[in-house]
Amino acid sequence: MPDLPASHRLRTGRYAEPNRIYLLTTNTLDREPVFADFALGRLVVHQFRQAQNTGLVNSLAWVVIPDHFHWLVELEKCSLSNLMRQTKSLIAREVNLSGNRNGPLWQQGYHDRALRREEDLVKMARYVVANPLRAGLVERLGDYPLWDAIWL
Template sequence: MPDSPASHRLRTGRYAEPNRIYLLTTNTLGREPVFADYALGRLVVHQFRKAQSLGLANSLAWVVMPDHFHWLVELEKCSLSSLMRQTKSLTTREVNLSTARHGPLWQQGYHDRALRRDEDLVKMARYVVANPLRAGLVKRLGDYPLWDAIWV
């Protein structure tokens, strides 16, 4: 699938370093709230865990929101693009099989932010997992089912 000029510009200069920590974010196509369905959100969680078990990335914190996810990872033995391509491809396949839908699930591209180890990673993880609170989806973090962090 050819990239649009805008999505190509987003990747200009992108370089993925093993053992570097990244905050990754991607949205569903048209910001459709697919993962308001808990069972479908669990399919994304399964892919996060699979990436970790394969040694691709160490998941530090994540949250699956109805129309996007945030994933704080330490990159291990793959590139950012292959990690995101695999995660998005496999979740698309699983969601489509589970719902009898067809076609793309995710917007093209993703946002990444490389973090320094001296940054407050716990603070970043709290920011990630607090998304449901800020979005008004729950009153207490414990009430939202689709998040995790190694520090909590």
């Protein structure tokens, strides 16, 4: 395999299948803690809800951490690349307007993992919503404001 930048290696072999469940993760540029500002984090949540409301995905669980997000989705009527390009672009636009910022917000690319077994779904949802605990942002899950899961 040629020596490609990390963002291009993430795309190698990527295949998006409708109705498949994916765990999606992306980081802010230079891991800047942009979403430590609760209001800016809510802009990410708004875009997750927009993707659900327009039928692009069924959002199963998500968490917005200061420098990244995890989003567990069932892909409906779009590709992973279109979903992430649109979501990241709209979030960047809103964050830049609201946060008096300019320039890029996100690192290039994103990470995706297709889930293959039903038991993986519960395991991944727990991983997603427990991320603030592992990161040391809170002592109890309920104390962190920027997460949700359909099971609650």
